[in-house]
Structures are given as C-alpha cells and as structure tokens.
Amino acid sequence: MIARASIGGRRIRVHLSNDFGAAPLTIGAAHVALRSKESAIVEGSDRVLKFSGRASCVIPPGAQMISDPVDLNVPALGDLAISIYLPGDTGPATQHATGLHTGYISKAGDFTSALSLADATTSQSWFIAAGADVLAPPDSFAIVAFGDSITDGATSTPDTNHSWPSLLSERLQANPGTARIAVINEGISGNRVLKDGAGVSALARFDRDVIGQAGAKWVVILESINDIGQTLRDGANPADALTADDLIAGLRQLIERAHTHDIKVIGATLTPYQGAAYYSDKGEEVRMAINQWIRTSKEFDAVVDFDAATRDADNAKTIRADYNIRDHLHPNDAGYKAMADAFDLSWFAPVRAVRAQ
CATH class of the missing domain: 3.40.50.1110 (SGNH hydrolase)
Incomplete structure (x- = not known):
C-alpha cells in the first residue's frame, strides 16, 4: 500500500488494524520503505517491522498493533510503501475503501522484501494499514x-x-x-x-x-x-x-x-x-x-x-x-x-x- 507522509522525520512506526475484523488476524511479516514509482521501492530503504521485538504478530478482533520504531529518513510529502504478508485467510478485513493511491497485491507468498512487484493486481483501497507516525x-x-x-x-x-x-x-x-x-x-x-x-x-x-x-x-x-x-x-x-x-x-x-x-x-x-x-x-x-x-x-x-x-x-x-x-x-x-x-x-x-x- 502507498501512502504519503505529510511531514518528514528520521524514525517511523506503522499501525496495523483489525478494528473491524471478526477473528484474530495473523501478520506473517511487514515492511516499510520509501516508494520510488509504481510498486518499486527506493533501494536501501526497506525496513523490517517488528512488533514488541517479533517479526510476526496476531492482532485480536477490535484491536490494533503498533510496530517498533525503525530508523528511516522520511522526506516531507514523500511516498511510503507499506508491505504486509498475510499467511492465512483474513476473513473480512479492516479497510479504507477510498485510498486514492494505487496499491499492489502480489500473487501468493511473502514478497514484503521485494524491490518491486511483477504481475501484481492493483487496488485503490487500503487494507489493514491504519497509519504511520514519524519521529519529528x-x-x-x-x-x-x-x-x-x-x-x-x-x-x-x-x-x-x-x-x-x-x-x-x-x-x-x-x-x-x-x-x-x-x-x-x-x-x-x-x-x-x-x-x-x-x-x-x-x-x-x-x-x-x-x-x-x-x-x-x-x-x-x-x-x-x-x-x-x-x-x-x-x-x-x-x-x-x-x-x-x-x-x-x-x-x-x-x-x-x-x-x-x-x-x-x-x-x-x-x-x-x-x-x-x-x-x-x-x-x-x-x-x-x-x-x-x-x-x-x-x-x-x-x-x-x-x-x-x-x-x-x-x-x-x-x-x-x-x-x-x-x-x-x-x-x-x-x-x-x-x-x-x-x-x-x-x-x-x-x-x-x-x-x-
């Protein structure tokens, strides 16, 4: 998913949401990076997100998880790429329908560390990612x-x-x-x-x-x-x-x-x-x-x-x-x-x- 940072900062954390889910949501992996163009990220900007020190997490229904902060120089008005790997069926997923940014959905598998997504389908909605905070x-x-x-x-x-x-x-x-x-x-x-x-x-x-x-x-x-x-x-x-x-x-x-x-x-x-x-x-x-x-x-x-x-x-x-x-x-x-x-x-x-x- 692609989102724009309104101000810059040197560290970032990401919020993942299961606010409206009916069952626990397993996050197999999550990354954040600077977006270059389309599905491509800026080389060297990819960061693994962890949750209380763990690379995966389970979000209970009605809850959110906030990642541990990671070092990343985020420019003001710069595009972020948030990548999430979902290893199982999510059921109805928390989403924001009017994302207004083209996001990319890969084929099955964990592509969170990929520099770009080939043959991806696209969506104008945001799923699961609820926001990002930068240390300003x-x-x-x-x-x-x-x-x-x-x-x-x-x-x-x-x-x-x-x-x-x-x-x-x-x-x-x-x-x-x-x-x-x-x-x-x-x-x-x-x-x-x-x-x-x-x-x-x-x-x-x-x-x-x-x-x-x-x-x-x-x-x-x-x-x-x-x-x-x-x-x-x-x-x-x-x-x-x-x-x-x-x-x-x-x-x-x-x-x-x-x-x-x-x-x-x-x-x-x-x-x-x-x-x-x-x-x-x-x-x-x-x-x-x-x-x-x-x-x-x-x-x-x-x-x-x-x-x-x-x-x-x-x-x-x-x-x-x-x-x-x-x-x-x-x-x-x-x-x-x-x-x-x-x-x-x-x-x-x-x-x-x-x-x-």
Missing part, C-alpha cells in the same frame, strides 16, 4: 481532518494528492513557519454524525481517530451533510428526520471531547448541495442553520468557511460550476484547492510541543 522535531504537531467523503477526497483525481487535507499539507510545507505541522486525513466517505453508515458514526469514532492520534493539536470538523441528506431527502422516513439542533448537539459533543484533551477545534461550514440526489429544501434550511451556528456561536477556536469558498456567486445554494464534479455535492480538484486555500495559516503559529507526530 519536538515542536511538531498534527492537524486532524475529520469528516466524510468531501474530507476523504473521494472525487479528487487518484494518485495526485488533491484532497483538501493533502493540499493543505502542501501549503503548510511551503511555509517555513508551519513546515513542522502534519495533516492526518480521517475522512470516511458516507460518514454521519449521529448514525453508523459507511463506517461508525463520528461520535463513535472520534476518540480513536482524533484524540488517539499522536501529536494531535487541532481538528477540523466537516460533518453533517450526510445526516441532513439521508434523513431529509424526498421519500425518507419522517420519523428519522433530524433538526439542526439534533446535529448541533452532536457536534458540541465532539468539541467538548477535543477541548478536554487540549485539542483546538476548527469548525468547517457545510458546502452547498442543491441539485444533489438527496437535496431537499428542508435539508437546505438545516444546512444554513448549522452554518450560521458554526460562524457565530464562538464555540469553535476558529472557523474555515468552506461554504463561502465553494458556493456559486449567483446561487448560494449550489456549488460553483467550475468546482462541481457534476453530482452537485462533491468538489473536483479545483474545488478542493479552494477549500485548502481557505485556511489562515497564522492559526497554526508555532507553540511548545509535548508530543511528536
């Missing part, structure tokens, strides 16, 4: 991007790193004052605040995906549009309808949890969606009410106005035509860039570090 300078911190498909970057061009979190990371790296700040993308396509759907609800996963992240100092929350669309669309069960107050109450829970752990919260306004398959006038009223609360409540430490950054100048209910992927909900690459450009980098002024990402 002591004033390094992380911004967690927490949301749904718009944060996931579902409609960005694959293999280009054009999701808004990736583009924000590039802005941070280009600015010497923020180059030690990482961005962690915890977007899940289809995610909702109050109900499980594509992945568990935002309320259910926040502690693991935000508070549990090494070095997390800020979180950007962009959630609620799927709750609005799915419960207020034409033909939806009226008993399931959500109000703005329902969703604001859920978002307040996330703010409180973050602040309890000294994580600052950036509220992101909900982007326009008129014309989307699940659009309704009632849903638009709820979207506008939530955006008004985000902008004026002063419950957030900062607000990034994605709505203003992406809406049409003549019809504020719709996304700009040149940002529209044509489903009237998701941005294209240009729209994601506008979202990344909406951040004021002065929010992320250097502060004293307590943890490294």
